[in-house]
Amino acid sequence: MFATTTLRLATRSRSTAAAMSTARRGLQVLHTVEAVRAVRGATRANGQTLALVPTMGALHDGHLALMATAKQHADVVASSIFVNPAQFAPHEDLDQYPRTLPADVTALTEQGVVSAVFAPTAAEMYPSGITTNVAEQRGTFVSVAGLSHQLEGEIRPHFFRGVATVVAKLLGAVQPDVVVFGQKDAQQCVVVRRMITDLLLPVTMIVAPTVREADGLAMSSRNRYLSPAERAVAPALSAGLLAAQTAFEQGEKRRDALLAIVDRELRAVDTKGEVKVEYVSIASATDLAEVSGEIGPDGAIMSAAVRLGSTRLIDNVLLGTTL
Numbered sequence: 001m002f003a004t005t006t007l008r009l010a011t012r013s014r015s016t017a018a019a020m021s022t023a024r025r026g027l028q029v030l031h032t033v034e035a036v037r038a039v040r041g042a043t044r045a046n047g048q049t050l051a052l053v054p055t056m057g058a059l060h061d062g063h064l065a066l067m068a069t070a071k072q073h074a075d076v077v078a079s080s081i082f083v084n085p086a087q088f089a090p091h092e093d094l095d096q097y098p099r100t101l102p103a104d105v106t107a108l109t110e111q112g113v114v115s116a117v118f119a120p121t122a123a124e125m126y127p128s129g130i131t132t133n134v135a136e137q138r139g140t141f142v143s144v145a146g147l148s149h150q151l152e153g154e155i156r157p158h159f160f161r162g163v164a165t166v167v168a169k170l171l172g173a174v175q176p177d178v179v180v181f182g183q184k185d186a187q188q189c190v191v192v193r194r195m196i197t198d199l200l201l202p203v204t205m206i207v208a209p210t211v212r213e214a215d216g217l218a219m220s221s222r223n224r225y226l227s228p229a230e231r232a233v234a235p236a237l238s239a240g241l242l243a244a245q246t247a248f249e250q251g252e253k254r255r256d257a258l259l260a261i262v263d264r265e266l267r268a269v270d271t272k273g274e275v276k277v278e279y280v281s282i283a284s285a286t287d288l289a290e291v292s293g294e295i296g297p298d299g300a301i302m303s304a305a306v307r308l309g310s311t312r313l314i315d316n317v318l319l320g321t322t323l
């Protein structure tokens, strides 16, 4: 027993020392929970706080803005890059999802904000194994009841179960003081915040504003799937939402009027009707219940999803609320 404990401590202090010495050399890419915990241990030993930015990679400027936000809230920033099978349905694009780790590491190295990238294998994250077929899944999963079935959850029924599960695991693996998410995935923010609260997880969650292209299109890893013609009309979505937000800030509180503004602006950009609207929602930021009549003092999230060819785009604006 004593020998085993000593061996474990020796192993741990060796990996902590290795982590600290690599940290001095720049960005570390870590593939195991043990290695990322060593970095976490070294950070804590130095009296520094740690922020985690969870991602699925294919990093763009929106992600780099999340890293910069994280740096405002902690001494050291780590990012995870893991394409999480549990948030994909069997018919979705898990296999096609872009995996660009070398380019992501280059982008993060050039930015110079992130100290460690946690890029685990699926086996490391799912010791009981993982399949996209929910009926065949085994092991522990986290479901956030009441917030996961509507909006994005209606079209992707298992999506938020997969997200909540992997975020719980990432928080357990990295044990950050702060975790940062982007407002672009508003429902994800609502679900994860509820999970952190309900599971009593000792982490502060920060939501960073959506980063947009010059024409308003919210940055997303999936924008790369748009053809040039689709890319030209894609800003119709943000045009509608941003126009409604402006009207709200000028005093328009009526749900129907705000929805009509989105429709009008969207059609003004998308003159050929190429943008297929899946939903436009005005919902409470607490329980995602649809607002009827007028938006009250607690405000609301206005969110939308559209299809352009085979690409699905989501976006949102906040109407007098925060996430």
Ligand code: PAF
Pocket (backbone or CB within 6 Å): 054, 055, 056, 082, 084, 087, 163, 166, 167, 185, 188
């Ligand atoms: O927003 C994402 O990229 C993913 O849903 C997340 C939070 C990294 C979980 O896989």
